Amino acid sequence: MISAGDEAAVLARVRGGETAAYGELVMLHAPVAKRAAVFLGAGADADDVVQESFVKAYRALDTFREDAAFRPWLLRIVANETRNVLRSRGRRARREESAVLHDVVLDPxxxxxxxxxxxxxxxxxxxxxxxxxxxxxxxxxxxxxxxxxxxxxxxxxxxxxxxxxxxxxxxxxxxxxxxxxx
CATH class of the missing domain: 1.10.10.10 (Winged helix-like DNA-binding domain superfamily/Winged helix DNA-binding domain)
Incomplete structure (x- = not known):
């Protein structure tokens, strides 16, 4: 796991124009972003929610405070994107969401x-x-x-x-x- 200082260095590289460095943040935070999307109700749309959240986060990096932690900021975007998906797709059967929740791989x-x-x-x-x-x-x-x-x-x-x-x-x-x- 990369430290907060290392994460800040990666963010500085991205802001400095090294767009490939953003992949390091994606690799680090994608698993928790997907868990968040699933648990917040995205269900089968969780991968799409995560992908869209990372795109939105990248586009909004100039609004990200340098003294803040990246993970909560990203998860806020995931939560908002999940709400957007839920609103747009309407209501799905609880049974579908439960099936997805049961398939999630959790900690040992x-x-x-x-x-x-x-x-x-x-x-x-x-x-x-x-x-x-x-x-x-x-x-x-x-x-x-x-x-x-x-x-x-x-x-x-x-x-x-x-x-x-x-x-x-x-x-x-x-x-x-x-x-x-x-």
Missing amino acids: ADQALSNERRAELLAAVQALPDQYRLVVTCRYLLELDEQETATVLGWPRGTVKSRLHRALGRLRAQLPDKEVQR
């Missing part, structure tokens, strides 16, 4: 969970209202910290905290016999 620790428990948890997360599903997705499925989640979702940090608290409370109520992180 997540793979250790039984398929039944993972399916139950994902179904409970998917059943949450959007504001809660989004915050749980960012914090736990994408492993973003509070500030990164706030950046991705465009919410104040306090809103992230309160919605996460409420979302976990709802999950605890839905899954009373399961351990839900506090």
Whole structure:
């Protein structure tokens, strides 16, 4: 994994006209961008969302603050692009989204969970209202910290905290016999 300093150097090379250096950022961030798109609801359109997000990010690099982290900024674009896709394609059956979610390859620790428990948890997360599903997705499925989640979702940090608290409370109520992180 490249460090923040190395990432800043790559961004400086891209801004300096070395367009091929952008490929390094794509290779580094494409997996989390795809996970974000899938978990935020892009489903089968996740690859298209990621590709369009990287194109938009490249075109908007001049608006990217040099002191900011690239990943949350990119994931904010992914979240917005996912919303655009969802709006434009209308409603698809929940069954299709669930099928895509079950096919996502997760971390080795997540793979250790039984398929039944993972399916139950994902179904409970998917059943949450959007504001809660989004915050749980960012914090736990994408492993973003509070500030990164706030950046991705465009919410104040306090809103992230309160919605996460409420979302976990709802999950605890839905899954009373399961351990839900506090």
